[in-house]
Amino acid sequence: MVRIAVERKEGVVNSTGSLSVNTGKYTGRSPDDRFIVYDDKTHETIDWGKINHQFPSGKFEKLLEKMKNFVENKELFVFDGFVGADPETRLPIRVINDHVWQSMFSSNLFIRPTKEELENHEPEFTILCINDFKADPEIDGTRSDIFILIDLTRKIVLIGGTEYAGEMKKSMFGVMNYLLPEKGIFPMHCSANIGEKGDTALFFGLSGTGKTTLSADPHRKLIGDDEHGWSDNGTFNFEGGCYAKCINLSKEAEPEIWNAIKPGALLENVVLKDNVPDYDDNTLTENTRVGYPLDFIPGAVIPSVGGNPKVIIFLTADALGVLPPVSRLTKEAAMYHFMSGYTSKLAGTERGIKEPKSVFSQCFGAPFMPRPASVYAKLLGEKINKHNTVVYLINTGWSGGPYGVGKRVKIKYSRAMVTAALSGALDIVKYTHNDLFNLDIPTEVEGVPSEILDPRNTWIDKDSYDLSAKKLAQMFVENFKKFDGVSQEIIDAGPKLPQ
Numbered sequence: 001m002v003r004i005a006v007e008r009k010e011g012v013v014n015s016t017g018s019l020s021v022n023t024g025k026y027t028g029r030s031p032d033d034r035f036i037v038y039d040d041k042t043h044e045t046i047d048w049g050k051i052n053h054q055f056p057s058g059k060f061e062k063l064l065e066k067m068k069n070f071v072e073n074k075e076l077f078v079f080d081g082f083v084g085a086d087p088e089t090r091l092p093i094r095v096i097n098d099h100v101w102q103s104m105f106s107s108n109l110f111i112r113p114t115k116e117e118l119e120n121h122e123p124e125f126t127i128l129c130i131n132d133f134k135a136d137p138e139i140d141g142t143r144s145d146i147f148i149l150i151d152l153t154r155k156i157v158l159i160g161g162t163e164y165a166g167e168m169k170k171s172m173f174g175v176m177n178y179l180l181p182e183k184g185i186f187p188m189h190c191s192a193n194i195g196e197k198g199d200t201a202l203f204f205g206l207s208g209t210g211k212t213t214l215s216a217d218p219h220r221k222l223i224g225d226d227e228h229g230w231s232d233n234g235t236f237n238f239e240g241g242c243y244a245k246c247i248n249l250s251k252e253a254e255p256e257i258w259n260a261i262k263p264g265a266l267l268e269n270v271v272l273k274d275n276v277p278d279y280d281d282n283t284l285t286e287n288t289r290v291g292y293p294l295d296f297i298p299g300a301v302i303p304s305v306g307g308n309p310k311v312i313i314f315l316t317a318d319a320l321g322v323l324p325p326v327s328r329l330t331k332e333a334a335m336y337h338f339m340s341g342y343t344s345k346l347a348g349t350e351r352g353i354k355e356p357k358s359v360f361s362q363c364f365g366a367p368f369m370p371r372p373a374s375v376y377a378k379l380l381g382e383k384i385n386k387h388n389t390v391v392y393l394i395n396t397g398w399s400g401g402p403y404g405v406g407k408r409v410k411i412k413y414s415r416a417m418v419t420a421a422l423s424g425a426l427d428i429v430k431y432t433h434n435d436l437f438n439l440d441i442p443t444e445v446e447g448v449p450s451e452i453l454d455p456r457n458t459w460i461d462k463d464s465y466d467l468s469a470k471k472l473a474q475m476f477v478e479n480f481k482k483f484d485g486v487s488q489e490i491i492d493a494g495p496k497l498p499q
Helices: 002-007 057-071 100-109 115-119 166-183 211-215 255-260 331-340 373-387 411-423 462-480 488-492
Strands: 019-021 034-038 053-056 077-083 091-097 125-130 147-151 156-160 186-194 200-204 221-224 227-231 234-237 241-245 266-268 271-273 276-278 289-293 311-316 326-329 342-345 357-360 390-395 431-434 439-442
Touching: 019 100, 034 057, 034 166, 053 057, 057 125, 057 147, 057 156, 077 100, 077 166, 091 100, 091 166, 100 166, 100 241, 100 266, 100 289, 125 166, 147 166, 156 166, 166 186, 166 227, 166 373, 186 211, 186 373, 200 211, 200 234, 200 411, 211 241, 211 311, 211 411, 221 227, 221 234, 241 255, 255 289, 311 331, 311 342, 311 411, 326 331, 326 411, 331 373, 331 390, 331 462, 331 488, 342 462, 357 462, 390 411
Parallel strands: 019 266, 034 053, 034 147, 091 125, 125 156, 200 311, 311 390
Antiparallel strands: 077 091, 147 156, 186 200, 186 221, 186 227, 227 234, 241 289, 266 289, 271 276, 326 390, 326 439, 342 357, 431 439
């Protein structure tokens, strides 16, 4: 596949032996160009609004025909595989591309079938991703000349005009997030790993908060880095690969990802200097990426399934620098923070994001969650109750001040907090209560300076901290008002504004 790609001048084999490609104008997702077809199946089950945009069924049919005519007699590349590592619930898919490197991406990121499975493969969902086809907004009903259209009735995803490969994987993530709740399965935007004693842990968070980095642990086996389901049988990965950010990648801080960049891996928008990847260069985008098969991570769990999680970690990158670096959550607080999904959009992940921007992304993945947040939160609460799962909130964002003044919490400190949570060390330490954010903060974590555990201590100007903290608490309260039918117990588990 690499040989063909080079012949077609769709990429360059760099010094690591991996393939380097440039996705052109679009180096991140285009959420405003993503639509779901509005019909009898979806009109009452989708959380329509600013994230889930409606698209007419008739317009979809016409655009599909135009795409079919466009690709007639053109060279296409087909990948057949699965979404979901659990044989009982996996979704057979077919991906059709007009660029061979995008087919390589599909092979790396989705689950590859065995020879026997391929012979009997019958796709239930199809992705038609034609980079060279552009829409005419006035005729086709799209917002621009690019589009990501999901039809849950026809079971087809149409993608055109953008070469950003992440649109394919995230489209199928959204499909799974729609389908699985009907089966009582909790779909999750999280990474997952498993310890030597078989203890499974989940890491929730938006791109850039540390899901991939913190779950790639040399002392634990990786189940997956981004998309999972939690059924009665336990945890299972949706994917067969990883899609890791590369910006400022170093061998010392992230050895597992560094070593996975080898023949068979696919680098996106990483600048090459004398054919050597420069991971510190953000000339093309902050959202540089590498896609590779899951088994490129030593000790990865294949097939990628695990047990019921003992620990859940919510990751947030607080650009205001006021949340504690680690705190423990009750079940109600876990549901509150899950529905809130507070974090910061980091540069490059979406078009137009140049610096961290505070945002509430419900379920730690609003762009990919088509159903109302309460549907997913209810499943989370049921799972926590049934399996006595412990939940922590870890801030991998800023400390000592907001973005531009403070500094990001060091990865080694975040790793130490995660280690303490997974080992049970945080079960036996003392806690103090932060009244404003209504959070329990440990007074000590091995490997972490105790003075940074209370974020107020890290600010030189304490009055500025207090103002910023109250501002964020108010943001939490105002944001949560949008949710209907939430119990008072969950509301009371959030921040408490001073009277």
